[in-house]
Amino acid sequence: MPIEFELSEAFLRSRRSNKWHLHPSGVIPAFVADMDFAVAEPVQAAIARLVAGKEYGYPRREGDSTVNAAYVRYMRRRFGIETEAALAQPINDLVQGTFAAILAFSEPGDGVILHVPNYPPFREAITTTERRLLPLPMHDTGTRHVFDADEMRRLVDARTRIILLCNPQNPTGRVFSREELQSIAQLALERDLIVVSDEIHCDLVYPGRAHIPFISLGADVAARTITLNSATKSYNIPGLRCALMHFGSAELLARFQRRILPRLLSQPGVAGVDATIAAWDEGQPWLDAVLPHLDKARHHVIDVLAAEIPEIRCHLPEATYLAWLDCRALALQVPSAFEFFLDKAKIGFSAGETFEPTATQFVRMNFATSRTILDEILARVIKAVRSR
Amino acid sequence: MPIEFELSEAFLRSRRSNKWHLHPSGVIPAFVADMDFAVAEPVQAAIARLVAGKEYGYPRREGDSTVNAAYVRYMRRRFGIETEAALAQPINDLVQGTFAAILAFSEPGDGVILHVPNYPPFREAITTTERRLLPLPMHDTGTRHVFDADEMRRLVDARTRIILLCNPQNPTGRVFSREELQSIAQLALERDLIVVSDEIHCDLVYPGRAHIPFISLGADVAARTITLNSATKSYNIPGLRCALMHFGSAELLARFQRRILPRLLSQPGVAGVDATIAAWDEGQPWLDAVLPHLDKARHHVIDVLAAEIPEIRCHLPEATYLAWLDCRALALQVPSAFEFFLDKAKIGFSAGETFEPTATQFVRMNFATSRTILDEILARVIKAVRSR
Numbered sequence: 001m002p003i004e005f006e007l008s009e010a011f012l013r014s015r016r017s018n019k020w021h022l023h024p025s026g027v028i029p030a031f032v033a034d035m036d037f038a039v040a041e042p043v044q045a046a047i048a049r050l051v052a053g054k055e056y057g058y059p060r061r062e063g064d065s066t067v068n069a070a071y072v073r074y075m076r077r078r079f080g081i082e083t084e085a086a087l088a089q090p091i092n093d094l095v096q097g098t099f100a101a102i103l104a105f106s107e108p109g110d111g112v113i114l115h116v117p118n119y120p121p122f123r124e125a126i127t128t129t130e131r132r133l134l135p136l137p138m139h140d141t142g143t144r145h146v147f148d149a150d151e152m153r154r155l156v157d158a159r160t161r162i163i164l165l166c167n168p169q170n171p172t173g174r175v176f177s178r179e180e181l182q183s184i185a186q187l188a189l190e191r192d193l194i195v196v197s198d199e200i201h202c203d204l205v206y207p208g209r210a211h212i213p214f215i216s217l218g219a220d221v222a223a224r225t226i227t228l229n230s231a232t233k234s235y236n237i238p239g240l241r242c243a244l245m246h247f248g249s250a251e252l253l254a255r256f257q258r259r260i261l262p263r264l265l266s267q268p269g270v271a272g273v274d275a276t277i278a279a280w281d282e283g284q285p286w287l288d289a290v291l292p293h294l295d296k297a298r299h300h301v302i303d304v305l306a307a308e309i310p311e312i313r314c315h316l317p318e319a320t321y322l323a324w325l326d327c328r329a330l331a332l333q334v335p336s337a338f339e340f341f342l343d344k345a346k347i348g349f350s351a352g353e354t355f356e357p358t359a360t361q362f363v364r365m366n367f368a369t370s371r372t373i374l375d376e377i378l379a380r381v382i383k384a385v386r387s388r
Numbered sequence: 389m390p391i392e393f394e395l396s397e398a399f400l401r402s403r404r405s406n407k408w409h410l411h412p413s414g415v416i417p418a419f420v421a422d423m424d425f426a427v428a429e430p431v432q433a434a435i436a437r438l439v440a441g442k443e444y445g446y447p448r449r450e451g452d453s454t455v456n457a458a459y460v461r462y463m464r465r466r467f468g469i470e471t472e473a474a475l476a477q478p479i480n481d482l483v484q485g486t487f488a489a490i491l492a493f494s495e496p497g498d499g500v501i502l503h504v505p506n507y508p509p510f511r512e513a514i515t516t517t518e519r520r521l522l523p524l525p526m527h528d529t530g531t532r533h534v535f536d537a538d539e540m541r542r543l544v545d546a547r548t549r550i551i552l553l554c555n556p557q558n559p560t561g562r563v564f565s566r567e568e569l570q571s572i573a574q575l576a577l578e579r580d581l582i583v584v585s586d587e588i589h590c591d592l593v594y595p596g597r598a599h600i601p602f603i604s605l606g607a608d609v610a611a612r613t614i615t616l617n618s619a620t621k622s623y624n625i626p627g628l629r630c631a632l633m634h635f636g637s638a639e640l641l642a643r644f645q646r647r648i649l650p651r652l653l654s655q656p657g658v659a660g661v662d663a664t665i666a667a668w669d670e671g672q673p674w675l676d677a678v679l680p681h682l683d684k685a686r687h688h689v690i691d692v693l694a695a696e697i698p699e700i701r702c703h704l705p706e707a708t709y710l711a712w713l714d715c716r717a718l719a720l721q722v723p724s725a726f727e728f729f730l731d732k733a734k735i736g737f738s739a740g741e742t743f744e745p746t747a748t749q750f751v752r753m754n755f756a757t758s759r760t761i762l763d764e765i766l767a768r769v770i771k772a773v774r775s776r
Contacts, residue, residue, distance in 0.1 A: 014441070015441050015443045015445075016443060016447055016448055016449065016453075017443065017445045017446060017447060017448055018445070018446040018447060018448040019445060019446060021448045022448065032446050034445040034446055038442055039442050039444060043444075044439070044442060047439055047444075048439060051432070051435055051436060051439050053402070053403050054426055054427050054432060055403045055404060055405065055627065056427055056431075056435075056624060056625040056626070056627045056628050056663070057403070057405045057406070057407060057422040057624060057625075057626060057627055058405060058406040058407060058420050058422055058626050058627055059404055059405060059406060059627045060404055060405055060406040060409045060410065061404065065404075091654070092480060092654035092655070092656075092657070093654050093655075095651055095654070096651060096652060096653070096654040099649060099651045099652045100652060103652065121651070124651070125651070128649055128651070129649070236444060236445060237444040237445075238444070238445060238446050239443065239444045239445050239446055239447045239657060239658035240444050240657045240658065240659060241654065241655070241656070241657035241658075242657075260652075261487060261516055261517065263483055263484060263487045263509070263512070263513070263516070264484060264487045264488060264491065264652070264653075265484070265652075265653075265654075266479070266480035266481050266483070266484040266629065266653075266654070267480070267481075267629070268480075268629070268657070269480070269627060269628045269629035269630075269656070269657045269659060269660050270627035270628065270629075271628060271657060271659040271660075272657050272659075275444070
C-alpha cells in the first residue's frame with residue numbers, strides 16, 4: 001500500500017512537469033530533483049488561500065509575515081542558530097543567487113573552488129561568468145566521497161576569491177563533517193576567501209548524520225559567508241520559485257548590493273513566498289513523514305544494486321534523494337552511461353558528464369518516487385545491464 | 389448596481405495587498421497601480437488548474453505553451469505585428485528588465501533620456517546605476533502634456549546612450565502619436581541610441597487614441613528597441629510576477645545577453661507564466677468589459693473635479709487608470725500635496741515628487757475602483773480642499 005503522498009505514474013504523467021515530459025512517454029524519469037509526491041498540506045493551503053481571495057495584486061507581507069522572518073524561525077528551530085531577517089534577500093532561485101554572488105565577489109579570471117563532481121549550474125555559474133573553476137575532487141574512499149584538505153589548499157592562488165560549497169553535496173550525497181567544514185573555514189580566513197554555501201538539501205539528511213550550517217562555525221566565518229537556501233527542494237515547489245540569500249554580516253550584504261542591485265534580481269512572486277513561509281513554518285510534520293520513506297528507498301537502491309549489479313559502485317547517500325552511480329566497472333563501451341540507460345533501459349537519469357566532464361560512466365539517480373516506480377526503474381536497469 | 393468585477397471595500401481590506409494595507413485603515417488608497425477588480429476568469433482558471441494538480445514542480449511549457457509564444461499571438465492579434473518568440477526573454481517584472489537593459493547598454497556616467505514626470509522606478513533605474521538622467525519635460529499645453537522634439541535633440545550629448553520611453557506615459561496618461569514616436573525614432577537612428585520602450589499600459593487605451601508599438605516604426609528602429617511588457621497591469625496580477633523583454637533583432641538580444649546572463653535574471657514562476665498566457669490568449673473579453681467602466685470613471689473624475697475644484701488642473705488621460713492632478717493653484721501651503729490629502733482627506737494618492745522632485749504640488753490618482761469608492765474619494769478631496 002503506497003503511503004498517502006505517493007502519486008501514481010498516470011497522475012504524474014498528466015501534469016505539465018519537466019520531469020515526466022522531457023523524455024518520450026516510454027521512459028521513466030529519474031533525473032531532475034523533483035519528488036513524485038504530493039506537496040505538504042500547509043503549502044497547498046497557503047496557495048489555496050491566495051486563489052480563494054484572488055490575491056494576485058501587489059502583496060503586503062510585513063514583519064513576521066515575510067519570507068525573511070520565516071527563514072529566521074526555521075534556522076532557530078532546525079539548527080538553534082540566530083539569524084537576522086534584515087541580512088536576507090529573497091530571490092527567485094538558488095542558481096540566480098549563485099550567479100549573483102560570483103559576479104559580486106569576483107572578477108573575470110578570478111578563481112572559484114568547487115568540489116567535483118557538482119551540480120551543473122554551479123559549474124556554469126563559474127564558467128559563463130569567465131571565472132576559473134578550480135576543481136577539488138571528491139575521492140571515493142570505498143565507503144564514501146571525501147576531499148583532501150591539502151589538495152584544497154594547493155588550489156588557492158593569488159586570484160582565488162570564492163569557495164562555492166554545496167553541502168549536503170550534490171551528487172555524492174555527502175554531509176560534510178565539522179572537521180571538513182572547519183578546514184574550509186580556516187582556508188577562507190587565511191586567504192580572505194568568500195564562501196558561498198548552498199545548503200538547499202539540508203532538510204534531507206538521514207539518521208546518523210547532522211547538517212552543520214556553515215555560518216555556525218564562528219562570527220569571523222559568518223562575516224564572509226553567503227548562505228543560499230530554499231524550501232523548493234524539500235517541499236517540491238521549484239516551479240513557484242522562491243529562494244533566499246543570507247549574508248553573514250551587514251558589511252557583506254552592503255558589499256553585495258553595491259555590485260548587484262536588488263532591483264536587478266527582482267523579488268519572488270507571492271505564490272512562491274507564501275508557499276515557502278508555510279513550508280518553513282508548518283512543513284516539518286510532512287517532512288518527518290517523507291524522510292523515513294526516502295531512507296527506505298535509499299537502502300533499497302543500494303541493497304538491490306549491490307545484490308544484482310555489484311559492478312555498479314554506489315555509496316549510501318548521507319543526504320538528498322539522489323544516488324551517484326559509478327558504472328565504470330560495467331565497461332559499457334558507450335560514450336555515456338546516461339545514453340546507455342536511456343536507450344536500453346528507458347530510464348532517464350542525469351548524465352554524469354554534466355556534473356564533471358570526465359564522469360561519462362556515471363549517472364545520478366533520483367529515488368524520490370513510489371516503491372512501485374522505483375522497483376520498475378531498478379528492474380529495467382538490471383535487465384539492460386544483463387542484456388548488454 | 390456595481391458591475392460584477394467590482395469588489396467591496398470590506399473584501400478589499402480583507403486581502404493582504406499593499407494597496408489596502410500600506411496606510412491606516414481610515415485611509416482610502418488611490419496610489420499603486422492595482423485595480424480593485426476581480427481577475428479575469430481565464431486567469432483564475434489557469435491558476436486553479438495548477439492548484440488542482442498541485443503542479444509546483446519544475447514546469448514544462450514548450451512551443452505554443454510558452455509565455456513567449458503567447459506574446460507573439462498577443463502582438464499579432466492586438467497590433468497586427470509579427471514578433472519572434474526566440475527574441476523574447478521572460479523576466480520577473482518590468483522594473484527588473486529596465487535595470488537590466490540600462491546596465492547592458494550603457495556605462496556609469498552615460499546619459500539616459502526620460503520624459504519627466506515619470507514612474508519612480510524608471511528614475512531609480514537611471515540614478516542608482518549611476519547613469520545621468522537627462523530629463524525631457526512633459527509640457528502642459530492646457531489640454532494635455534507634450535514634449536518638445538527640439539528640446540529632446542538638445543539633450544543628447546556624446547555619452548547619451550538610451551531613451552527610456554514609457555508609452556502610454558505614466559503619470560500623464562498620454563498615448564504618444566506617430567509623429568511624436570517618429571521624432572524619437574529619428575533621433576535614436578541619428579545618434580545611435582537604444583530605445584527601451586515600456587508599453588505595459590498599452591491595453592488600457594481609451595476610444596479615440598491608439599497605441600503604436602515602437603518596433604512597428606521600421607526594421608532599423610526595431611533593431612535598436614527593447615520592448616518591455618507584461619499582463620500584470622491590465623489583468624491585475626503583479627503579485628504573481630511575470631514580464632517579458634522583447635529584442636527587436638537577434639544581434640540586440642545577443643549583445644544584451646553578453647552583458648546580463650539569463651541565469652542572473654532567473655525566470656518567472658509557473659503561476660505568473662500560466663496567468664500571463666491565459667490573460668494574453670483569453671483575457672480580451674474581460675478587458676473589453678473593464679475598459680468602458682474605466683472610461684466612465686476617468687470622465688467622472690475630470691467632470692467632478694472641474695465642477696467642484698476647478699483649481700485642480702487635470703487632463704483627461706488618453707490611457708491608464710491614473711490621473712495626474714496639478715494642485716498648485718490650490719496654494720495648499722504644505723511641502724507636499726500628497727501629505728495634505730493623506731492628512732486632511734484620508735486619501736492615499738501617489739506623491740507627485742516621486743515622479744519628479746519639483747512636482748510636490750501634484751498627486752497621481754488611481755481611479756480603477758468601484759463607483760462607490762471613487763465617489764467617496766472625490767467627496768473627501770472636495771471636503772478637505774473646501775475646509776483648508
